[in-house]
Each structure stands twice: as structure tokens, then as C-alpha cells.
Amino acid sequence: MAFQLSKLAARVSVSVLTRVLEKQKVSRGVDFSLFHTVVNSPPCASRAINISARSERFSSSSASSKWRAWSRDRVSRGAFSRRRSLAVLLGTVSVSAAVLSSSAVCAMAARSPLNLDSDKSDWKEVKKELLSMSLKERREMYRTDYISLDQVPVWKHSGTASAKPLYKANDELNQKISLFRGDITKLEIDALANAANKTLLGGGGVDGAIHRGAGPLLRKECSTLGGCETGEAKITGAYGLPAKYVIHTVGPIAHGTVGETERRALRDCYYNCLRMATENQLRTVAFPCISTGVYGYPPEQAVEVALKTVREYLEDNPAQMDRVIFCVFLKSDEDLYKSRLPAYFPQDAFPKSKL
Ligand SMILES: NC(=O)c1ccc[n+]([C@H]2O[C@H](COP(=O)([O-])OP(=O)(O)OC[C@H]3O[C@@H](n4cnc5c(N)ncnc54)[C@H](O)[C@@H]3O)[C@@H](O)[C@H]2O)c1
Secondary structure (H helix, E strand, O other): OOHHHHHHHHHHHHHHHHHHHHHHHHHHOOOOHHHHHHOHHHHHHHHHHOHHHHHHHHOHHHHHHHHHHHHHHHHHOOOOHHHHHHHHHHHHHHHHHHHHHHHHHHHHHHHOOOOOOOOOOOOOHHHHHHHOHHHHHOOOOOOOOOOOOHHOOOOOOOOOHHHHOOOOOOOOHOEEEEEEEEHHHHOOOOOOEEEEOOOOOOHHHHHHHHHHHHHHHHHHHOOOOOOOOOOOOOEEEEOOOOOEEEEEEEEOOOOOOHHHHHHHHHHHHHHHHHHHHHOOOOOEEEEEEOOOOOOOHHHHHHHHHHHHHHHHHHHHHHOOEEEEEEEEEOHHHHHHHHHHHHHHHHOOOOOOOOO
């Protein structure tokens, strides 16, 4: 990029300079054949070489001693005033300075830090750049503080819960589950599930928090997805968030009453988010309590769908997932999950067949 721009600047500066000099020649009858020879030689004309390097080489080459002899000769014959040779010299120096500074500006532009606070940037470029960064580099780009995965413990029975186990004890699966009460936007994991609406253009609740944390490029990418149907899932970058991706899903609007349609739609949200993660080789995913806020799905019914869907997905795909985090925000939801997790992820041996 820097080289292209400096080539362009060299072309522009060479043509401007030669036009100025042409005028000088016409008005002063000065013979610039030597200058033209150098500047218009095939290598220079065809490759529009970097004039600063050229003027450097030029000043140290034999051509320059001829040039100096020629300009001395012209000066002595009075046809080439000192002022004119100074102007030409200054012209060359300023052209070189222009090219060098344009290269420096381009080089700086190439290295300038990503701007995650503006929607003017190209979201595709920024997303690619972020995903190519090391963890250390990415941590400098977060727009929020972060909680690393090793700070989120694997869920352990408290021993007080008396839920009747619905599945066989499976320690391999139990090691993949966490219950975390806090802000999902802080989690430094592969993907966050977002309880979005059909527009995917942000809103409030956890959706609003995720968009605020990610910055305006998230909405920019979402606007290219053409919305999302209830139960479906779509994936985007996470931009200023500590997570790498956001998987957007739209929960059913229940407003208190839940039938088979709503149950199926909520199950599809969890299943399609997990499938999307697996398809993108993502191994750590966090879920908010989808649909239990503004969309009014009763939390005590939603928890059954969430735990059942995740349990059965992990049984069918144990090697594809390292951690599923149930990220609850409200104390009431934390208590609910603590009471129901032992039923879906029992830690003691239990009935032979799963329901
Ligand atoms: N004005 C609005 O457009 C508006 C207002 C509120 C919510 N919403 C959102 O509500 C709709 C989806 O409803 P929903 O019930 O599925 O989602 P929701 O209303 O965001 O609630 C889902 C769950 O997420 C919890 N939650 C809220 N913030 C966080 C956070 N930072 N980290 C973890 N969990 C959190 C919340 O307590 C609830 O248990 C969408 O339109 C979405 O934009 C929109």
C-alpha cells in the first residue's frame, strides 16, 4: 500500500516537476535533455520508480557529475542562473520529501490501530484483523474489562439440591458445564449467544449490552444479515467484546403462556446456537436466559428447555465442546439453575436409562 502510494506520488511529482521544468526550458531556452533522459528512461517511466530513491542514486551516480558539469557550464555561460538551478534542486528535494512523507504516512496508516468506536471502518477488515491477533494483542482492543475462562469454575453440586436425576451421571459432560452469574459481555470465550430480536439491529436487555460492548461495527455487520427468524441463529464478529464471536438468536415471545410452539422455538435457539458454534469450530459458548426477559417466557419453564437441549447436544457431540456456560443475570435465575442442574447433570450414579 505504502509502495503503491509512493509510486503514485512519484508519478505525480515527476510529471509536475517536469512540467515546471518544461516551462523553465521554454522560457529560458535551457536544455534539460539530461534531466529528461534520467526521468523518462524506460525503467523510470514504466515503473514510476520511487523518486526519492532515484534522486538519491542520481546524486551519487556518474550522471550527476555530468549534470553538475553541465549546470556549471550553463551557469558560467549565464544561460542557467543560480536561482534556476537552486529552484530545480529545491524542486527535486521537495519531491523526494513529498514522496518520503507520503510513504511514511501510508506506513503509519497501515500500522494505525483499529478504531472500534466508529462505524466508518470496514467491518470485514476489522473482523479479519481481530481474529488474526494474538490473545495479548486482542486484549488491548477490548472495550470492556474481561473474565477469562479459567476464572469461570466448572459447576459443582452444592450437595443441598434434591432434584431427581433425569439422566445417568456422566463426569465427562459435567466437566463441560458452568453456572456464572454476571454480565455475559465480559466473558473471554469463543462465542456469546445473544437474545436478539428479528431485526438483529440491537435493542435492550442483553442484546443492548452486547451491542454496547461490541461497538458500532457489530450493528454494521448485523445489518448485512437480513434479520433472523425465531429459533434460528446467525453468527458475527464480536469486535470490542472479549469474546471472538456473537451468535445471535431470536427467542419466542411468550408473554407468560407457553405452548408446544414456544417450547420448540426455545429449544431451537439453544440447539442452533450450539450447532453454529460447532460448525465454526468454536468450543466455549455462553448463554443468557433467552426469552425470559422482555419476551416473557416463564423462567422456571425456560430452564428445563435450556438444560435438556444442552445435555442432549453434549451427549451427541462430546468432542466438539469444551465448555457451555449458563450465564444468569438475576439471583432468581441463579437459584433456579442451581436447583435444576443436578437433574440434568447428576454427579452420582442413577437410573439406567435417560428419559
Ligand atoms: N427496547 C427494546 O427494544 C428492548 C428492551 C429490552 C430488551 N430488549 C431485548 O428483548 C428482546 C429479547 O427478549 P429476551 O427476553 O430474549 O431478552 P432480554 O430481555 O434481554 O432478557 C434475557 C435475559 O438476559 C438477562 N440479561 C440482561 N442483561 C444481561 C447481561 N449483560 N448479561 C447476561 N444476561 C443479561 C436478563 O436478566 C434476562 O434474564 C429483544 O428485542 C432484545 O433487544 C429490547
